Amino acid sequence: MGKLVVIEGLDGAGKRTLAGALTEALTARGRAVASGAFPRYDEDVHAELVRDALHGRLGDLTDSVHGMAVLYALDRRGAADRIRRQLAEHDVVLLDRYIASNAAYGAARLRQRADGDFVGWVRALEVDRFGLPTPDLQLLLRVPTAVAAERAARRESSERRERDLYESDDDLQSRCATVYDELAAAHWLSPWEVLDGAADVGVTALLDRHFTR
Ligand SMILES: Nc1ncnc2c1ncn2[C@@H]1O[C@H](COP(=O)(O)OP(=O)(O)O)[C@@H](O)[C@H]1O
Numbered sequence: 001m002g003k004l005v006v007i008e009g010l011d012g013a014g015k016r017t018l019a020g021a022l023t024e025a026l027t028a029r030g031r032a033v034a035s036g037a038f039p040r041y042d043e044d045v046h047a048e049l050v051r052d053a054l055h056g057r058l059g060d061l062t063d064s065v066h067g068m069a070v071l072y073a074l075d076r077r078g079a080a081d082r083i084r085r086q087l088a089e090h091d092v093v094l095l096d097r098y099i100a101s102n103a104a105y106g107a108a109r110l111r112q113r114a115d116g117d118f119v120g121w122v123r124a125l126e127v128d129r130f131g132l133p134t135p136d137l138q139l140l141l142r143v144p145t146a147v148a149a150e151r152a153a154r155r156e157s158s159e160r161r162e163r164d165l166y167e168s169d170d171d172l173q174s175r176c177a178t179v180y181d182e183l184a185a186a187h188w189l190s191p192w193e194v195l196d197g198a199a200d201v202g203v204t205a206l207l208d209r210h211f212t213r
């Protein structure tokens with residue numbers, strides 16, 4: 001049975017970049033790695049609807065924090081069997097965002113903290129009701145909100161990719177950073193490790209800490 005490892009953090013924190021580096025380093029050590037990212041924009045109708053909502057194309061649906069969270073959760077529900085299969089066949093399944101993204105962004109939108117009702121509601125929906133596999137380890141890639149915003153803006157211009165409603169809301173990102181810190185401190189759903197994304201993450205040392213057999 002493989003380990004389910006999740007990378008979490010703000011938009012522009014460097015999650016995708018770290019996922020690539022970790023996959024490469026684990027593969028070089030001979031581990032079988034499956035990787036994925038949520039939302040699955042090009043694979044799942046709920047994720048497609050998320051994209052529409054984040055670009056203001058679904059009217060007042062975007063205003064509903066719980067409605068948005070249900071769409072993200074249904075995307076993951078549709079991937080649950082595949083994740084379970086991947087865990088059976090690989091040493092590591094590495095995901096760029098998972099259940100904690102719903103907890104952090106939703107709580108931040110509602111101005112709640114990690115010990116508030118919303119985070120409990122996400123756990124009840126995704127873990128208890130949908131039966132999603134829980135992570136073995138969550139990595140919080142922590143960067144100052146200004147750095148994340150600057151990276152997201154740079155990516156916007158280099159990839160001609162328009163920033164969405166959450167990405168362009170600096171106050172939301174900064175509240176979200178607080179909830180992430182609290183989720184990590186509480187080891188919500190799994191052990192967490194906080195990585196300094198503004199410095200060298202130190203992939204080799206990370207592997208030595210968590211992936212020695
Ligand atoms: N450690 C880093 N130092 C500087 N720039 C980085 C670093 N990691 C990622 N970036 C750049 O920041 C931008 C956002 O990174 P990305 O990995 O796409 O973030 P995320 O997946 O968290 O949104 C990209 O342009 C990427 O090249």
Ligand SMILES: Cc1cn([C@H]2C[C@H](O)[C@@H](COP(=O)(O)OP(=O)(O)O)O2)c(=O)[nH]c1=O
Nearest residue numbers: 011038039072097098101102105106166167
């Ligand atoms: C996966 C997930 C993302 N989100 C938020 C975080 C991001 O602001 C936004 C889009 O996800 P993101 O991974 O940033 O997609 P991309 O970088 O390809 O646009 O959705 C949730 O609120 N809940 C979730 O379950």
